[in-house]
Amino acid sequence: MSTIADVAARAGVSKATASRALSGRGYVSEDTRKRVADAAGELAYVAHSSATSLATGRTQTVGVIMPPVDRWFFSELLAGIQESLFALDYELALYGIREGSETRERLFDVVLPGRRFDGIIAVGIQPSAQELERLHRSERPLVSVGPYSEGSSAVSIDDIAAARIATEHLIELGHTDIAFVGGSTDPDHLSFGDAQRVEGYLEALAAAGLEAVARIADARPTMPGGYAAAVELLGDRRGRPTAIVGVCDETAIGAMIAARRLGIAVPTELSIVGVDDHEHAEMFALTTIKQSPREQGHEAVRLLRQQLDHPESPRERTVTASSLVVRSSTAGRR
Amino acid sequence: MSTIADVAARAGVSKATASRALSGRGYVSEDTRKRVADAAGELAYVAHSSATSLATGRTQTVGVIMPPVDRWFFSELLAGIQESLFALDYELALYGIREGSETRERLFDVVLPGRRFDGIIAVGIQPSAQELERLHRSERPLVSVGPYSEGSSAVSIDDIAAARIATEHLIELGHTDIAFVGGSTDPDHLSFGDAQRVEGYLEALAAAGLEAVARIADARPTMPGGYAAAVELLGDRRGRPTAIVGVCDETAIGAMIAARRLGIAVPTELSIVGVDDHEHAEMFALTTIKQSPREQGHEAVRLLRQQLDHPESPRERTVTASSLVVRSSTAGRR
């Protein structure tokens, strides 16, 4: 492995000049620049990243803190972040967060102050006041995706609006008995965005004077979760709702499959609407609210870069639009 | 941000002693060690990772090269890798590979020689001879998951056996007209493991003297992919097969849903078997071949660590077992 000293020697210049020639900063004659470039090429020289980081104070790495990527939304988001970072020549250090706070502690106590990265994208976590304080002291810009924290940039969907629009769509179709699948009585078990979706559902009902009939079924935000919850919800033939709002498309699709198994026709006997526009939504002809997690990933990187390049620029908050996509899982109430 | 010099000054010792006290290497009196530890605690000292890397030549980072995590298998695998690396105090640098080889080139030309990580886990890619050569020259251990390359450790499922067992199961049930969903006529479009699954299917048929009736339907390894292929395959009422092997569970589930839509009863009129034991397999009562991608992730890290700690140790190849899980999507031929 060759070092910049080797390159300099071969090109017959000093280390300083070689460094300038390669980075393009400072005065170097065209002739010298070329000689250095050739020497570097011949030696297949690549700068040692740790040395560069130590000297410059920048690591060209972004830390991404994220829940398990087993949900479509997160995997798409990660793909978006990856694409954008790659285009900007940044590395991506991935940190998973699980239930146990052990991970989280170590992240904030050791990893962050280790100055391993220039900035952070935190997905779906709301840092505590103490954690925010640490972040702030570490002087590293943070962009959160999902929850919004004072003093940092954020990109989020308006989860309240999304669920409200979904619910309103059903109300407009004449439904009055609309259940929500995917809530949780345990607030710790409900992600920030999912909690807001519950809220949006309740808002829409209240606006239509239907708050009294609100029904929230617990379910994990997965297809089996939606399936199980729907089996229970729809089991009672007379008491069952005429429409369902799923906390996300996975849940909605699970409910849809449950309905089919129970012999309940969708959409004639039961309307279902989801949120996300999951890649499977089209196959199931699911009416849903479209989000673009991949684009949110791009946006998160854009915001982070803004702060990396211009540390004094104001924090921004991007709220991405969501739109209703009507397919064939919803129909007017008979 | 405090440095080790600050800690040393506060504890009244030299940098060298402070370093030894904190790392636990070399002679330090118990008394001094404690003073240094206290000083470090008071200053909330955390070593600068770039400085440590530069000095030691180790980055405590593992590069993970992986296809998009939108398939369940890969997201589980990633989760497994993450868990194990975290437990070992290693960072995880994630690199996505997409169709375009641009990513791949940059990876091998710039990222690898930049000595950003101590070792690599490559998932589902078969490095070219030239790439292997580079890897070898960079002296960084490689563990591949999936394809096996000469001179590196690998963890893989026996994909051939998996598909063979699935197909044999159907043959034992009396099926003779068994289609495979999820092949591809374009070999570039078929991952290494998926190609082996096609092979296993053909092997089983051949062993039963059924090679003449082999039918391979093109489909992407996703639920919609399986759905679309199955709709076409099952559309012809008289020519349709009595059993289907899916290249993976997603495809198999897609086929299952297609069958239901077409009014074909599973398993009485059509048996379906998948490969993976996807988290949704149970909900669909899908008979399948169980893999444990998460454990494969753990295993990959174990193999890598082996090489990091003992560079001269022989390369290992782990082939994880797969077992048939019979649920209710398969039945004897009527």
Next chain:
DNA sequence: CATTCCTGTGGAACCGGTTCCTTTCCGTGG
């Protein structure tokens, strides 16, 4: 013609750790 400015380059310091080498001190064995 003297001053100033700008370009091009090299020497040396620096980033923040780790580690080699040396010195001092003390206890032990011959």
Next chain:
DNA sequence: CCACGGAAAGGAACCGGTTCCACAGGAATG
């Protein structure tokens, strides 16, 4: 009593870059 060995600690070199500063030479300006 002296030689020796091991514990404890410090000084300095080193890892491989970047950048500050000094300096030389030529062009432009007054």
